[in-house]
Amino acid sequence: MSKSKPTDSSRDEDRAAEHGPPAVELRGITKRFPGVVANRDVSLAVRRGTIHAVVGENGAGKSTLMKILYGMQRPDGGSVLVDGTPVAFGSPQQAIAAGIGMVHQHFMLADNFTVGENITLGAERRHGIGARAATRIRELAARYGLDIEPDELTENLGVGDRQRVEILKVLYRGARILILDEPTTVLVPQEVDELFGNLRELTGEGLTIIFISHKLDEVLAVADEITVIRQGTTITTVTPAAVTARQLATLMVGSELPSPAAPESLVTDEPVLAVAGLTVRGPAGRPVVADVGFTIHRGEVLGIAGVEGNGQAELVEAILGLHPAEGTLTLAGRSLAGQSTRARREAGMGYIPADRHRHGLLLDAPLWENRMLGHQTERPNAARGLLLPGAARTDTQRILAAYDVRTPGIEVAAGALSGGNQQKLIVGRELSSAPKLLVAAHPTRGVDVGAQAAIWGQIRQARGNGMGVLLVSADLDELIGLSDTIKVIHRGRLVATTDPASTTPEHLGLAMTGALEEPS
Amino acid sequence: MRLAGRIDLVGAGTRLLAPVVALLFAFGIFAAVLGVEGTNATDAFSQMFEYAALPDSQVDILNRATFYYLAAVAVAFGFRMGLFNIGVDGQYRLATLMAAALGSASFIGWLPGVLRIILMVIVAMVVGAAWAAIAGLLRATRGVSEVISTIMLNAVAGGLVAFLNTTDHWGTRPEGSNAVSTPLLPKDSWLPNLPLIGGTEAGVFAFSVVAVIVGVGYWFLLERTRFGFDLRATGYSPTVAAASGVDAKRMVVWTMVISGAIAGLVGLPQLFGESHAFTDSVGGIGFTGIAIALLGRSRPVGMALGALLWAFLDRSSLILDLADIPREIVVIMQGSTVLAVVVAYELAKRLSRRMQRRRVGGLVETSQKEQPA
């Protein structure tokens, strides 16, 4: 609360308090959503000045738990203690006042605001929103090595910088307890290391950090203690020294962690997709994808690795014809450059979009209409410009069964399904039309391990039938496990080609930051 | 199980209940406002009903509903893909003027009446479509919000109409009259009014048949054709539709064109069945169309009911004057009905969505493994 910087003596106090009550204690937290128990009797204690990791599969209830701690959700049962005192936050404001800060899984930044505005928002009382605030931000940034300029417009920042802004936001509020919800998903390994350096510095200052992830190697590298959550319940708390990644994984999923084992190659030399000189220009006319060329053959999975925001989204959209682009594009011998998205899809492109809500599903429309989506010109959905609702309904039932989509029926709105089931529906739909080329962007993002394995299997199977796949993923294990070839994209250019059989995530990471530039 | 899956009974129920509740609410406001003034609302309402039940009134209600319905469909066409064609007013005024001017022009005097009617209908649709297309093109190529552009185009269309409908141009003024209109159509291109309702000489506009056809066509186009699917998909989510292969810009232009073409019909029932010439006295149907499209949730049958309700209120309000009750009360009722209905629909939507989630969730929880996000 005080405007002065923490003095040395206050830091000493923090250290002295290490053996006092835990900085945060959650006792028997229960939280229900309609139809789902997100948290079930969860208990957790975090010691001051440590990094405490919380791991669990997708949907295990990690984010919900943290939102409860941060006052964004109210628990249905249980209690929260901060520094040994019971609290009941009704809003983030109260949590912030109690010295808790949260960096969310998805960036919570207004693009059209300056960095300074994003940071001071909601904390205007501290130092106003003007010059004093800017000075304070610069001080904080310098002190924790978070290189950021408050006058910069946020939309011009890359993901790493955005992450730093998020952390600064929390520090600016004088938080002593930081919650980081999956802060590393969008970072390359080098940036992750940088972040971990920052985090250690913060704990050195006496701050407490709760770190959420399901990437076990990261957790083992940085955490002082690890709590495992499964299906909404705490399983155990361990120290990194006492477990291996495999053991941790077993705890997390309750069984062995499936990994996308490298399959034998089924690549033919019959090209499906040939792209050359593909250039996409951003709003300012600057190329965001520059002179990209590659060929995908029947039965081949081409993986694209890259830090988010390096042009892979635009590349995918250009291939689908959603973004105007220069260059040539040939699908199974047919030139599609300049053709509409519809023409491309009719020519045999399937598409699993990165953002299923923005590009994949009509959330308010029933499942059977979603089954038509993207294929509304072909059987069984339509013929001669007229829809065939009956046939589409029947086929939807088939997909639900074949792809294990869990739903009470085909008339429910797609938005009512869980993320994983939504994704399965999309995969089923796209594979049902037997595409020549599947463009899959983050096909298992936000999907639990079971569904993830199923999706991998389905993609592999379709590839076995001669489908070519362009795979864009941030999950390096997925890339390495599925791809026949991996190309690395950096600042819109393909800068490296690697063989998944011989590469490691670390090596890929280096390439993704541009450290290994080589002519492609 | 399968039936329950096909028809979302709960959802349909709430959606049907919503307008009823909203109407009751609006009637409550009606009663309250009248109460302030010291009038008995049920009394006023029964007078309105009695009057509306007269054969003359029934015919008039059907006739009004005809052009209200056409306007509503024109608006709804845009609504279904998230476009707000606020320009129906300008579109139909310009279209009706052009059609009327052409129909009464001497150079096509040789045409048989039926052909002239067909020609006029086509011209009206083309003019309406062309005027709406301006907004569509501006939106598609220049990113100009159609809400603003259609409002501006209404003013421009009004100006053009005022300019053209003068005795210096296409207008005429009967001897001794102060009203300017286009010349009367030749008698052979007047449409006879249908004697559907007994007890009165007045007949229902023959053009109401066209309104019915438009309604059926609207349903078919939207629900049974690929184009309709593309359109609705764009309405649900433009980004999703684009990814599914819908060319959003072309959709915008086409939707505006079709919406404008339907809007072009709005003035014709009266032109063919009542006034037989273009007069600028009737305006504002476009705005009423918006209200009715909202009342009917852009569904063909819903809008028909909405149009009838609106026409009923309009017509029956005439009797209020005779009973010394301020007629403005009906406008208040119309406004609050619209607001109440849209709120009720929204609440119903939320309710049924929540119930669906719960059903999905229940299914997931009872299954062996909890289904994570």
Next chain:
Amino acid sequence: GGNDDKEPSSGDSTSAKRTIKVGLAYDIGGRGDKSFNDAAAAGLDKVAKDLDVDKKELEAAPNETENDKYTRLKLLCQGGYNPIIAVGFAYAGNDPANGPLAKAAKDCPNSHFAIIDDSSVTADNVASLVFAEEQGSFLVGAAAALKSKTATVGFIGGCEVPLIKKFEAGYVAGAKAVNPDITVLVNYLSTPADKCSGFNDAAKGETSTGGLIDAGADVVYQAAGGSGTGVFKAVKAKGKLAIGVDSDQYNTVSDDLKEVIITSMLKRVDVAVYDFVTDEANGTFTNGVTTFDLKAEGVGYSTSGGKVDDIKSKLDEYQQKIIDGEITVPTEPATS
């Protein structure tokens, strides 16, 4: 000259008080519009003083159809009202033979109808009450020219429609009759495009008048209904002169504006209504057109405030010439 209560014809004076059911169908705005409708209402009120009147007044709504107008007339006739007065030319419709009034007159052959400002409907039971607005406007145009020091006068029309153009035509002719070189500046506040909003927007009237005065006009005549007060305000702010319309506006505007009004062009809708109803009461309904012109004292100019006393003789001279047919006043402006 003015126009005072007319004496009922002597023969009937004994049976003066008999009940007559009068129905009035107003144009948009209705009673209380401070303009055209109010003038009709005033006539009715005056009748009610002399006779035992049972009256019913209904008013038009914006955006209503011709059928609504027909319905209104018919409601009155079904309610037993006779005579029925349709206030405003809109009741004739664009097809006089099949318009609202014609249809109602046909449906109610035993009722007597009157319509104001229209002479296009011909039926045995319809009387058309029309005014020679151009004649009255001629006189105030002459007055404006006589009062102008800048040889520039102005006209503000509420809406660019034939009826208002009639006012303009007479006004211009009158001004030119006095001074052939005079400049008459003309502004219209609106067109049918925006529902003739210029009759309802005093701010527009004020702005527009300011423009005319800045361009040199020192006398401004307004035929702009509710926007007239804006005209008077602008004229007052610049110390110029104004001419009112329809009623003697010297008597209706607020006190601070009285000083600018030199005269008003009188259009005695009240007299027309009064005469029509009293005639009806006397059983002397005459169908066909009755023109209320200078001769019939249906139009004229007012003298309240005494600002035209000095030129009254000249104006009366013009008046006589028009009555005698020496001057024919145009009903449409020379150029479009």
Next chain:
Amino acid sequence: MSTETAPVPARTPAAPGRPGRVGRLPRVLLAIAGGLVVLAAVRAVTGADDLTSNGAVRAAIQAAVPIGLAGLGGLFAERAGVVNIGLEGQLILGTWFGAFASVHWGPWAGVVAAIVGGGLGGLLHALATVTFGVDHIVSGVAITILAGGATRYLSSLTFAEMDGGGVNQSPPGDELPRLSVPGLSALDGLEDRHWFLVSDLTGILRGALTEVSALTVIAVAIVPLAFWLLWRTGFGLRLRSVGENPRAAESLGVAVYRFKYYGVVISGALAGLGGGFLSIVASNIYREGQTNGRGFIGLAAMIFGNWRPGGLAGGALLFGYTDALQLRRGSESVHALLLVVAVLLLAVALWQATRRRYRPAGLGLALAVLSLVWFFATTTVPVPFVQFAPHLTTLVVLALAAQRLRPPAADGVPYQRGGG
């Protein structure tokens, strides 16, 4: 209201400061000066002296005030993420309430009542859109219908019974004081000389600084005040944040619903004030139909001004100016304006051409030629055309500039607390 994906670019080197921020003021001043010179030249050439007369300028400002206030209303709502197409309805409420209180308790009470009346309309819109999640346009349309009916009904209950009032108008109220900067009357003579630029400038100065209503002064002051409030205070930051990214705002403890309510109620209040200006200052009576679509024009002015107070004030002035010209000496001045438009369009075309944007350049050129032809082929512009000149201007300007505009990111998007 189109939504384009803005890809997150890869980490770029920090640019020094924000481009476009510095250098905006000089550019704006330069553009104003250039416009003035063109106007003065056209006036000198055509002899349409009303183009820069003090009367025209005064009328322009007076016409701009209600539009600008409506626009500011739109700004507050849309900055908070709510599209307020009900501005027209709130304007209507403002005219009625303003006149009612003005007649009963004097003009200043009228001003307060107008604000309250409009604010109530805003509150209703907020209730529908924020609490009930109704589509913003839908609610706005409904409110406009409702406001028309309600005021008519209220008039029939109140004004109709009053001396000098009627069912569609109020009795006149007292006027607000008018203020002048002393000493400017000395310039009178200069303006009448019709000297190039000198007379034009004096005309503008006199028009802007003499006989200005107190409410005009207040309205003009609200423009910088709005900027200060929105961009220089914590309140403004919060309000804008709920229009840009409500979820982020919520996560930082901003009461999203409450700030949306603030934005929409302020929006209604400002529109109400604009209505009050119409029925208290522009004319001192209420008259049905008085607003005549100014709410929509205000919305257009706001878009025109790129969702910024300064820009929207400029847009409102442009509308006010064309409106004033057309009302004062319409056919003549608007005819002269054709020449101004031609010159400006030509400039736009040239500028676009140098930037190799040939399509807009061609469009600009074509329109310029069209205006020129029209100018030389006629001597006056027909009244109906004159009257839609402001609307046509809006359309053309939007067609040329819409793609450079940037609405708040979450503008018009219904927001539900806690996601979903």
